[in-house]
Amino acid sequence: MTGVVNVFVVSPDTHSERRIDPHITVEQLKGKLELITGIPVSHQALSLLASQQDSRVLTELTDESKPLGFYGLADWQVIKVTDTNPSDTLTGQLTDVSQVEKFEISEAEYAQRNDTVLAYKQRNKIGRFSGKEEAKQEDQSEMNVDVPIGSRCEVESTEPGLSKRGTVRFVGPTKFSKGLWVGVEYDEPLGKNDGSVQGERYFSCRQNYGVFVKPDKVKVGDFPVEELDLDDEEM
Incomplete structure (x- = not known):
């Protein structure tokens, strides 16, 4: 498809x-966005923001008969989808915690319980509760990740719902922290750096596309860049 623009949908x-054809109408776009966001077309209010870093509202997409190009849709802008009636939407009900009573426990009470992660680590001498030899073995096993x-x-x-996909650019020890780290170049500017930390470069990418995470946070597989297919034949 030619003439598409790359935008973020939130x-x-x-x-x-997502990749969107600026020639489709706002009405057609809403039909596709219902499948992505779970918000019914009748409950969608669309706003066009300048960028992820600049949250200024450029315009409201209020005329459903107009093509997106009428509103000046451009690369890396943000289409914000607001649910005008979240109480009637399944996704809104799942994320609305305003009516849920918050459970709180003090650190002292938490430390006295025997059914917590802390208690489990103490019993099994894991992490900071392990000896030096055990810690050394953990570091060695971490180096064997695939x-x-x-x-x-x-x-x-x-x-919830945020897919942070990218490409592995670095695997190894770093100067900023002990242990093994994985450097990832995100498909989207969801990172924290450009592949360098504290003046030390480990790989190169655009600013805010790079990130370093522990190996257990990374899942390797066939993860293509997410695209929104808006071919006319699918309308």
């Missing part, structure tokens, strides 16, 4: 990079 539950440089991967994310 909603309360999703965040992804994360090939150049392979496609997905990095574990704490944000």
